[in-house]
Amino acid sequence: MGLTGGFAAGKSTVSRLLHDQFGVAVIDVDQAGRRAVEESHAVRTALRDAFGDAYFIDGATLNRKKLGARVFHDEQARLLLNRIVHPAMLKIVLAEMKQAAKGTPQAPYVVVDAALLYELDLHKKMDVVVTVWAPLSVCQRRAGRRDGLTKAEVAARYQAQWSTTQKIAGADYTLDNSGTRADLQAMVRHLHYQLLDRAQQKRRHS
Known part of the structure; x- marks a missing residue:
């Protein structure tokens, strides 16, 4: 099952509830993205070449918050980031899906938790797609409490993804x-x- 939704709409809350209450296996695509950066020297090198040392902490660890602030306001930077990270991230996700497809009686289906489900074309590999929706004002309030983001910052992240209308459709x-x-x-x-x-x-x- 592919699970998607707008920024701060509650997608990950849904995946946690399914996991904690019903034992459903969850593949977290955001976590796969982190692994793609942490585990691949080639990805880190490409990111450093593209964005510079200023986006790395102590020259080694990617400053995700700083880079995120840039790419959500700069479409070309976001596209460049995606070209670098997404192939390695997809490789991890597809491997996890293959492993999960073996299945267990305790996990009769698997959730692929992915904000970028459509952008990555992962929806084509799903039997079912679920979209979590909330109004922008609600997402802004939640992200303000959770992440300390301003309304403008939340709106930028919200608009950087496929529209909610497209995801619902x-x-x-x-x-x-x-x-x-x-x-x-x-x-x-x-x-x-x-x-x-x-x-x-x-x-x-x-």
Whole structure:
């Protein structure tokens, strides 16, 4: 199952609920991106060549916050970053998907948690796509509390991704996360049992 949504819409909260409450396996694409940088000398070298030493801490560790602040306001920089990191990141994600596809009785389906699900064309590899949605004003409030970002910074990140309208149009299910956590928990529970039904039907017809 591909899980996506706008910045600070609550996508990762949904994946955590599915994992913690139902034991569903989760592949975190953001974490794969971190691994792509940390584990690949070639990726780090390409990033240093492209953006300079100013974006590295002690000359070794990528300053993700500083680089993020730049690329969310500079489309060309963002495209360059994506060209460098995405191939290595996708290699990690696809390997994890292959491993997860072996499956276990405790994890009848797998969640691929990816803000850039469509941008990476990962949606084409999913049986089901779920979009988590919340109004920009709600996302701004949440990200302000969580990350200390201004409304303008949140808006820039929000707009750097595919539009919510596009993500909803491509989704099999949409979760409206503009309410309370209890509301979201109820929706996630309902979604889980719907996905179990789909997984069982797929097994019966395979």
